[in-house]
Amino acid sequence: xxxxxxxxxxxxxxxxxxxxxxxxxxxxxxxxxxxxxxxxxxxxxxxxxxxxxxxxxxxxxxxxxxxxxxxxxxxxxxxxxxxxxxxxxxxxxxxxxxxxxxxxxxxxxxxxxxxxxxxxxxxxxxxxxxxxxxxxxxxxxxxxxxxxxxxxxxxxxxxxxxxxxxxxxxxxxxxxxxxxxxxxxxxxxxxxxxxxxxxxxxxxxxxxxxxxxxxxxxxxxxxxxxxxxxxxxxxxxxxxxxxxxxxxxxxxxxxxxxxxxxxxxxxxxxxxxxxxxxxxxxxxxxxxxxxxxxxxxxxxxxxxxxxxxxxxxxxxxxxxxxxxx
Amino acid sequence: xxxxxxxxxxxxxxxxxxxxxxxxxxxxxxxxxxxxxxxxxxxxxxxxxxxxxxxxxxxxxxxxxxxxxxxxxxxxxxxxxxxxxxxxxxxxxxxxxxxxxxxxxxxxxxxxxxxxxxxxxxxxxxxxxxxxxxxxxxxxxxxxxxxxxxxxxxxxxxxxxxxxxxxxxxxxxxxxxxxxxxxxxxxxxxxxxxxxxxxxxxxxxxxxxxxxxxxxxxxxxxxxxxxxxxxxxxxxxxxxxxxxxxxxxxxxxxxxxxxxxxxxxxxxxxxxxxxxxxxxxxxxxxxxxxxxxxxxxxxxxxxxxxxxxxxxxxxxxxxxxxxxxxxxxx
Numbered sequence: 001x002x003x004x005x006x007x008x009x010x011x012x013x014x015x016x017x018x019x020x021x022x023x024x025x026x027x028x029x030x031x032x033x034x035x036x037x038x039x040x041x042x043x044x045x046x047x048x049x050x051x052x053x054x055x056x057x058x059x060x061x062x063x064x065x066x067x068x069x070x071x072x073x074x075x076x077x078x079x080x081x082x083x084x085x086x087x088x089x090x091x092x093x094x095x096x097x098x099x100x101x102x103x104x105x106x107x108x109x110x111x112x113x114x115x116x117x118x119x120x121x122x123x124x125x126x127x128x129x130x131x132x133x134x135x136x137x138x139x140x141x142x143x144x145x146x147x148x149x150x151x152x153x154x155x156x157x158x159x160x161x162x163x164x165x166x167x168x169x170x171x172x173x174x175x176x177x178x179x180x181x182x183x184x185x186x187x188x189x190x191x192x193x194x195x196x197x198x199x200x201x202x203x204x205x206x207x208x209x210x211x212x213x214x215x216x217x218x219x220x221x222x223x224x225x226x227x228x229x230x231x232x233x234x235x236x237x238x239x240x241x242x243x244x245x246x247x248x249x250x251x252x253x254x255x256x257x258x259x260x261x262x263x264x265x266x267x268x269x270x271x272x273x274x275x276x277x278x279x280x281x282x283x284x285x286x287x288x289x290x291x292x293x294x295x296x297x298x299x300x301x302x303x304x305x306x307x308x309x310x311x312x313x314x315x316x317x318x319x320x321x322x323x324x325x
Numbered sequence: 326x327x328x329x330x331x332x333x334x335x336x337x338x339x340x341x342x343x344x345x346x347x348x349x350x351x352x353x354x355x356x357x358x359x360x361x362x363x364x365x366x367x368x369x370x371x372x373x374x375x376x377x378x379x380x381x382x383x384x385x386x387x388x389x390x391x392x393x394x395x396x397x398x399x400x401x402x403x404x405x406x407x408x409x410x411x412x413x414x415x416x417x418x419x420x421x422x423x424x425x426x427x428x429x430x431x432x433x434x435x436x437x438x439x440x441x442x443x444x445x446x447x448x449x450x451x452x453x454x455x456x457x458x459x460x461x462x463x464x465x466x467x468x469x470x471x472x473x474x475x476x477x478x479x480x481x482x483x484x485x486x487x488x489x490x491x492x493x494x495x496x497x498x499x500x501x502x503x504x505x506x507x508x509x510x511x512x513x514x515x516x517x518x519x520x521x522x523x524x525x526x527x528x529x530x531x532x533x534x535x536x537x538x539x540x541x542x543x544x545x546x547x548x549x550x551x552x553x554x555x556x557x558x559x560x561x562x563x564x565x566x567x568x569x570x571x572x573x574x575x576x577x578x579x580x581x582x583x584x585x586x587x588x589x590x591x592x593x594x595x596x597x598x599x600x601x602x603x604x605x606x607x608x609x610x611x612x613x614x615x616x617x618x619x620x621x622x623x624x625x626x627x628x629x630x631x632x633x634x635x636x637x638x639x640x641x642x643x644x645x646x647x648x649x650x651x652x653x654x655x
Contacts, residue, residue: 050518050519050520050521051518157606157607158606159606160606187373187374187545187606187607188373188545188586188589189373189585189586189589189602189603189606189607189622190603190606191589192589192590192591192600192601192602192603193602193603193604195591195600196599196600196602199598199599214518214519215519216519216593217590217591217592217593218591220591220593220594221591221597221600241594241596244593244594245594254520255519255520256593257523258519258520258522258523259519259548259593260526260546260547260548260549260551260552261548261551261552262547262548262551262590262592262593263551263575263576264550264551264552264554264571264572264575265572266551267551267552267553269527269530270523270524270526270527270530270552272520272523272524272526272527273520273523273524276488276490276491276520276521277518
């Protein structure tokens, strides 16, 4: 498999001002600290994590919407992090995004045909007729009749709007689409439709996905590999079914255990993880998960574990990952 | 703490109708909803947005948003009294004391300018006439019951000083403070992170197992239903389309909508290529077809479904509204 995107030791710090009117000590918060992963052609990499884990920040840096504080983002071997807007135009056509809320992602005053065709306005030398033809083509691909291209977003249901957003991402024939919680705002009966559409598109177009979500069962269904993030770091990365069967980080294990049962016969008393995700302003020393970890030892509170391969293809950032094998 | 009533039904909703007057006509978000809730049980109401599940909850609380939204028929019986017939003043005595509610977003149900102790004190002062040390003790006990660490110190905290999971506990403590008979929880875990969600589910398990309150759990999450509920009602377009014991709803659903919903959920550890999906989208409540509201999306649809509303079939324990139900031997 060809490597499309390679992210290495990515860092993103945001400045925060403390005190009245921002007077006082300037501090930084590390939203992402040392994240590395690759995405291959035709592959879906899932990222799961709770709020504050840094998963959305990762996607913004990859999209070029945020500049990284450190580390590198390589697209097919070429460094794209920190490059100028002009030089990145080719890259922008290779990577597109679909966000959570299809209600705020589409301009209410534009007709959906124009919304879908907008990215093509930036393709040099493209004729209007070609543009219109491409819009009709992608509308067919996402299952919306091209006859509806003159309609406005408010005339569509939530599921259809998300299809419009997906169509817009597809127009420039990207190689990678970043999907940030693409179904969490959708109704239950609509989710399966949209997830299946995404799988169909991947099969026919060979496009790769970076699929970000908090719902582990949805991520597992969609992804080939899954990265679990906690407090700005990847704590485990593994093939999707391995993660479910044999998580090798206590946090991933807790996430899997926290998924509600799929059947009442499987309901057992919940053993929830105690406490909450620490503030990234004040991360604990050593392992970030040590404050909530059921198998914590002294070493965890002083020495930060590295992400290392514990089984073929499965990486864990836990000193005691072997105990979970 | 069993009550002295002859049965343990704490809430009896009979043929409830709620209407919204809009510029484009009358919309019926609750259209003939009936169910009973027993003490010590968690009854799940599952539905998508627009199914009427939240409107049912707000109707029971008599907290309908605005004068254009009205209960137009039916009864809501709590402790032998019909809440629909109560005056606003009488209803205020019931709300919080007999029937209490927990909402989805805990930040909006707490007042940012009062400490949580003050906010917990309000219902106890009004409904239980508690003052001074007795009041303080009850507040601290209430916080301890929902596992707020160090409750003596936490009573002085303001909502913004607490995390989302903690706030949801405070809101739950507030709802339970006057020992109501009925607790309505509207999507109590939806806004929370996965591990915090598990903590709140655990809390509701404890509330259930104490056996003093009947909980009406409104959710779109079948997993939470499987974890907490004994019985479940599935709502679609303002009506309950199927209701029954939770195992039967999962294993042998009779309504095609229930069956499709249960089947469309991705399951961890189960490799399937494509999820079975439901075509189309939920109907517009302002323009409902004359027959079954699910007809346009239903795989079993016949002409009869489009013309005539389906009757209630099945048993008292497990009933459904469908002309062409799924067979049980599936």
